[in-house]
Amino acid sequence: MNDTIHLLTRHRSERSFQTRSVDEELLSAIIQTGHKAPSAFNAQHISSVVVRAPETRQRIAELAGGQPWIATAPVFITLIVDFHKTAQGVARAGAEQHIHRCLEGMLAAATDAGIILSTMMTAARSLGLGVVPVSGIRANASAMIELLQLPEKTFALCGMALGYVLHPAAQKPRLPISSFRHDERYDPHAIAPAIGEHDQAMLAHWQRQQRPQPQSWSSSVGQRYSHNYRPQLRNQLRANGLDIE
Amino acid sequence: MNDTIHLLTRHRSERSFQTRSVDEELLSAIIQTGHKAPSAFNAQHISSVVVRAPETRQRIAELAGGQPWIATAPVFITLIVDFHKTAQGVARAGAEQHIHRCLEGMLAAATDAGIILSTMMTAARSLGLGVVPVSGIRANASAMIELLQLPEKTFALCGMALGYVLHPAAQKPRLPISSFRHDERYDPHAIAPAIGEHDQAMLAHWQRQQRPQPQSWSSSVGQRYSHNYRPQLRNQLRANGLDIE
Numbered sequence: 084m085n086d087t088i089h090l091l092t093r094h095r096s097e098r099s100f101q102t103r104s105v106d107e108e109l110l111s112a113i114i115q116t117g118h119k120a121p122s123a124f125n126a127q128h129i130s131s132v133v134v135r136a137p138e139t140r141q142r143i144a145e146l147a148g149g150q151p152w153i154a155t156a157p158v159f160i161t162l163i164v165d166f167h168k169t170a171q172g173v174a175r176a177g178a179e180q181h182i183h184r185c186l187e188g189m190l191a192a193a194t195d196a197g198i199i200l201s202t203m204m205t206a207a208r209s210l211g212l213g214v215v216p217v218s219g220i221r222a223n224a225s226a227m228i229e230l231l232q233l234p235e236k237t238f239a240l241c242g243m244a245l246g247y248v249l250h251p252a253a254q255k256p257r258l259p260i261s262s263f264r265h266d267e268r269y270d271p272h273a274i275a276p277a278i279g280e281h282d283q284a285m286l287a288h289w290q291r292q293q294r295p296q297p298q299s300w301s302s303s304v305g306q307r308y309s310h311n312y313r314p315q316l317r318n319q320l321r322a323n324g325l326d327i328e
Numbered sequence: 329m330n331d332t333i334h335l336l337t338r339h340r341s342e343r344s345f346q347t348r349s350v351d352e353e354l355l356s357a358i359i360q361t362g363h364k365a366p367s368a369f370n371a372q373h374i375s376s377v378v379v380r381a382p383e384t385r386q387r388i389a390e391l392a393g394g395q396p397w398i399a400t401a402p403v404f405i406t407l408i409v410d411f412h413k414t415a416q417g418v419a420r421a422g423a424e425q426h427i428h429r430c431l432e433g434m435l436a437a438a439t440d441a442g443i444i445l446s447t448m449m450t451a452a453r454s455l456g457l458g459v460v461p462v463s464g465i466r467a468n469a470s471a472m473i474e475l476l477q478l479p480e481k482t483f484a485l486c487g488m489a490l491g492y493v494l495h496p497a498a499q500k501p502r503l504p505i506s507s508f509r510h511d512e513r514y515d516p517h518a519i520a521p522a523i524g525e526h527d528q529a530m531l532a533h534w535q536r537q538q539r540p541q542p543q544s545w546s547s548s549v550g551q552r553y554s555h556n557y558r559p560q561l562r563n564q565l566r567a568n569g570l571d572i573e
Contacts, residue, residue, distance in 0.1 A: 084357050087332050087454035091361035091447055112329050116336035118508045119499075120446065123463045124552055125530075125545065127503050132510045139512065168507060168519050169549050175523065176550020186565070186572065187558040189431075190438050191463060194486055197442020198461070201365065202336055204443075205450055209332035216443070218368045218436060232513040241439055254364075258372050262413060263363045265377045267384065268477040274413050278420065285370075300370065304414050305421020307369055313432040317572075320431070327431065327562075327572055 090208055095254045097213030100156040100246035104135075109210050110158060113245075116206040117199040123191045129199055130165040132231050132239075133158065139230065143242075146226050147219030156246035161220065161227070162200055164192040166236040166325065183236050184326045196240045204243060213248035217241060224319035235324040253292060256284040258300070335453055340499045342458030345401040345491035349380075354455050355403060358490075361451040362444040368436045374444055375410040377476050377484075378403065384475065388487075391471050392464030401491035406465065406472070407445055409437040411481040411570065428481050429571045441485045449488060458493035462486060469564035480569040498537060501529040503545070 114131065122129070134140055135158055143161075144153035153159050166183035173180040182188035204214045220227050220239050227239040257263070262277035282299035289297035298306075320326070359376065367374070379385055380403055388406075389398035398404050411428035418425040427433035449459045465472050465484050472484040502508070507522035527544035534542035565571070 085454055087335065088357050088361060088451055090332065091451055092364045094364050094366055094447075096366055112333050114509050115505065116333060118502055118505050119337045119339050121339055121341055121449075121461050123461075124548070125500060126549055126553065127508075127545075130508055130510060130514070132512070132514055134512060136512055163514065166553075167516070168503075168523075169553055171519055172523055172546040172549040173553050174550075175527070175546035176554075178550045178554035180553050181555050182553040182557075185556040185558070186434075186562045187466065187556060188553070189434065190466065190485065190561075193435050193438035194442040194445070194463065197439040197444075198446040198449075199442075200439070201443040201446035202339075202450070204366075205447070206333055206336055209330055216366050216368075218439065221432065221435065230513075231510075234514065234516050237514070240435065255370060257363055258413075260360065260363050263372075263375055264359050265375060265476075267377070267379060267381055268475075269375070269377055269408065269479065269482070271412070271479050274416055278413075278417055282420070300372075301417040301420035303369070304371055304417040305419075305423045308371065308411075308414055308418050308425050308427040308433070309421075309423035310426050311430040311432060311573075312427075313430075316435075317431045328556075 091205065093254065095252045096215040097248050097252050098152045098215055099248065099250040100152060100213065101249050102155065102157060103247045104157045105212065105246060113203050113206040117203040120199045120202045122195050126169055128165050128169050128192045129196050130163040130168060132161045132163060142230055143220065146223040147217055148222050150217060150219055152215060153217065153244050156244035158246060159242055159244050160203065161231060161239045161242040162196045163233060163237050164196060164240045167234045170236055184328050186327050189327060193240060200241055200243060207245045212245050214243050214245045216243050221313055221316055224316055225322065228323055238320055238323060238325060256281065256288050336450065338499065340497045341460040342493050342497050343397045343460055344493065344495040345397055345458065346494050347400065347402065348492045349402045350457065350491060358448050358451040362448040365444045365447045367440050371414055373410050373414050373437045374441050375408040375413060377406045377408060387475055388465065391468040392462055393467050395462060395464055397460055398462065398489050401489035403491060404487055404489050405448065406476060406484045406487040407441045408478060408482050409441060409485045412479040415481055429573050431572050434572060438485060445486055445488060452490045457490050459488050459490045461488050466558055466561055469561055470567065473568055483565055483568060483570060501526065501533050
C-alpha cells in the first residue's frame with residue numbers, strides 16, 4: 084500500500100533493547116511530532132517528561148510493576164495529564180478551572196494522550212527504533228508524581244520506552260476484524276464467534292512463544308477485568324487535586 | 329527527516345471536504361492499521377463503526393453540536409469504548425466483569441481509543457486523505473448509543489471524518505515546546521512564559537484566518553474549562569451500564 088501503512092500494520096511492542104543511546108536529534112524529531120498532534124479544543128492538556136538518567140528509569144521500571152525494559156532502553160517518555168498548565172490559562176482569563184474534576188476532562192485528556200503516544204511511537208518506529216507503550220506507571224500514581232516532581236492537577240497517565248531493538252518481538256494476534264469493524268451500526272452477533280476464534284489464536288501464539296502456561300484471551304481478560312486492579316488510583320489522583328465528581 | 333515524520337509534524341484538522349467517495353480498499357487499509365494498534369493488556373476494548381449513509385452522518389453532525397463537515401465528508405468512523413466485548417470474554421472465564429465501573433478502566437480505554445484514532449488518522453493522511461478528529465459526539469452520548477445501536481457497557485467516545493480535502497486548513501499554532509517537553513523532571517517555571525507567547529500566536533493566527541473575534545488561548549481555554557461543559561455525560565454513560573465508583 085505504502086510505507087506508512089506497512090509500518091502501522093506491523094506494530095509490535097518491543098521489550099528487548101540494546102543499551103545504545105538515541106541521538107538527541109532523533110529524539111527531538113519524535114517529540115515534535117507529538118507536540119503537533121491534534122488536541123481537543125486546542126486545550127493542549129498533555130505534557131511529556133523525557134527520562135534518560137539510568138537511576139530514574141530503574142525506579143520507573145519498579146513502579147510500573149517490574150518492567151525491566153524501562154531500565155534497559157536508553158529513553159523513557161512519560162505522558163502527563165496536565166490540568167496544571169490549562170489552569171494557568173483559565174486563571175489568566177479571570178476564571179477558575181473546573182474541568183479537572185469532571186469525567187469529560189479525564190476522557191478528553193486520556194484520548195489526547197493516546198493520540199500523542201501513538202504519534203510518537205509511529206515516529207520512532209519510522210526512524211528504525213523499537214517502542215513499547217506502558218500503562219503500568221498508573222499502578223503507583225503518587226510515587227510517579229513525586230519522582231517526576233509533577234505539580235498539582237497532573238498525573239503520569241502512560242509512557243513509552245524506546246531504543247534500538249535487541250531481539251525483535253513477535254506480533255500478537257488480534258480479535259478477528261469482524262469484532263472491531265462494524266458498518267453503519269454495531270452488530271452484537273459478531274462478537275461471540277470472534278472471541279472463540281481469538282481464544283484459540285492466543286493459545287497457539289503463546290505456545291509458539293513457549294510460554295509455560297499459555298492463556299486464552301478470555302482467560303487473561305477474565306483474570307484482569309473481574310476486579311479493580313488499580314484500586315488506589317482514584318485516591319492517589321484525588322490527593323493531587325484531580326477528581327471525578 | 330523522513331516522509332512519516334514530515335507527515336506527522338504537518339497534522340492539520342481538515343474541515344472542508346469534497347463529496348467524492350473513499351474506495352473500500354483504502355478504507356479497509358486504514359481500519360486495519362487501527363485494528364493492529366497496541367492495546368493495554370491486549371484487552372482490545374475498542375470497536376469502530378464505519379458510517380457512510382448520508383442521513384446517519386447528517387444526524388451525527390447535529391449530535392456533535394453542529395459540525396457540517398461530518399455530513400459533507402463521505403465517511404465518519406466512530407470509536408466505541410467497548411466493555412460489552414470484554415465482558416463476554418470475562419464471562420467465558422467464569423467471572424463477572426468489574427472494570428467498566430472503575431476509573432482505571434475508563435483511562436485505559438480512552439488512551440487506547442486515542443492510539444487507534446491517531447493510527448487511523450496517520451494512515452488516512454498517508455493515502456492522501458484529510459481527517460478531522462471529533463470529540464463532540466460526547467455532547468449527546470445517549471443519542472449516539474441509540475443511533476449506532478450500541479449495546480450495554482459501551483459508548484461512542486470519539487471519531488473522525490475523512491475524505492478528499494476541498495480547501496486545505498491552516499496548521500494551528502501550539503504552545504512553545506518548552507511547555508510540552510520537560511527533561512528528567514517537570515519544570516513548572518516553563519509554563520507561564522510559554523502561555524504568554526502562545527496567547528499572542530493564537531491571536532495572530534485567528535487574525536490571519538480573518539476570524540471576526542480573535543481569541544487568545546487563555547481566553548478560549550478559560551471559557552471552556554471553567555465549567556463542566558458536558559454535565560450530562562456521566563449520567564448518560566451510567567444509564568448504559570458504565571460508571572466510575
